[in-house]
Amino acid sequence: MRSENEPVGQKGRSFIEEARRAQIMASTIEVIAEVGFAQASLARIAQHAGISKGVISYHFAGKDELMEQVVEHTYGAIIEAVMAKMEGLTTATELLRTQITAVAEHMRGHRSQNRALGEILTNLRTADGELRYGMHTNEELYQALEGIYRLGQSTGEFRSFDLRVMAVTHQAAVDSMFAYWITHPDHDLEAHAKELADLIERACRA
Structure with a gap:
């Protein structure tokens, strides 16, 4: 999900510039979470960050680019956390369950x-x-999930099925899990993830 606005061959940013961008993105996340996308103006984000709107404009071309960078940053952190948990796992079943949980x-x-x-x-x-x-824009996600399912089929852990159908269904279930959790804050997210992993594993098992 790399931003389409990221210049090719852009000169590396300084530590201070990266820190400022991170601060702005963190404030953007908090403001959107509090008031929603429509009300998250650059002025409101700047006020939350304790900076002028001009500072945001210096680091980001506009609200659209800022939002894209928040998405890139957030997905990057998720991928890093999940990959760390998956490191060293060898079976498709372990990889599948760990990806969800x-x-x-x-x-x-x-x-x-x-x-x-x-x-x-x-x-x-x-x-x-x-x-x-x-x-x-989910193609990379689908391909990564297909890789797990393909491994499981090659090792005999999983039955024969359409990889793309399973990948799309898998991702939709994960997205719905998070949407439900946001709507119902007291919902046990980790228990939901375990049940979902059980369900998908049983659906795939040879």
């Missing part, structure tokens, strides 16, 4: 990020009015 474990400690991510994904649009994110 690890992302839930990570997001349980990042509720504001999850709420902000949902707001951006369902509201940010391109110049022609189409949603910026959606199934058309």
Whole structure:
């Protein structure tokens, strides 16, 4: 989900610039989580960060680019956390279950990020009015899940099925899990993830 606005060959940013960008993105997440996408103006984000709106404009071309970078940053953190949990695992069953439970474990400690991510994904649009994110930007996610399912079929752990259908169903179930958790804050996210892992494992098992 790399941003389309990221310049190719851009000169590396300084530590201070990276820290400022991180501060702005953190404030963006908190503001969106509190007031929603539509009300998250650059002025409100700047006020939350304790900076001028001009500082945001210096680091980001506009609200759209800022939102894209928040998505990139958030997904990057999720991937890093999940990959750390999956390191050293060898069976497709272990990888499958860990992919589901690890992302839930990570997001349980990042509720504001999850709420902000949902707001951006369902509201940010391109110049022609189409949603910026959606199934058309999930290809890397689908391919990664297909890799796990393909491994399971090759080792005999999983039965024969259409890899793409299973990957799309898997990702939709994970997305719905987080949407339900945001709507029902007292819902046990990790228990939900374990049940979902059980369900998908049984659906795939040879």
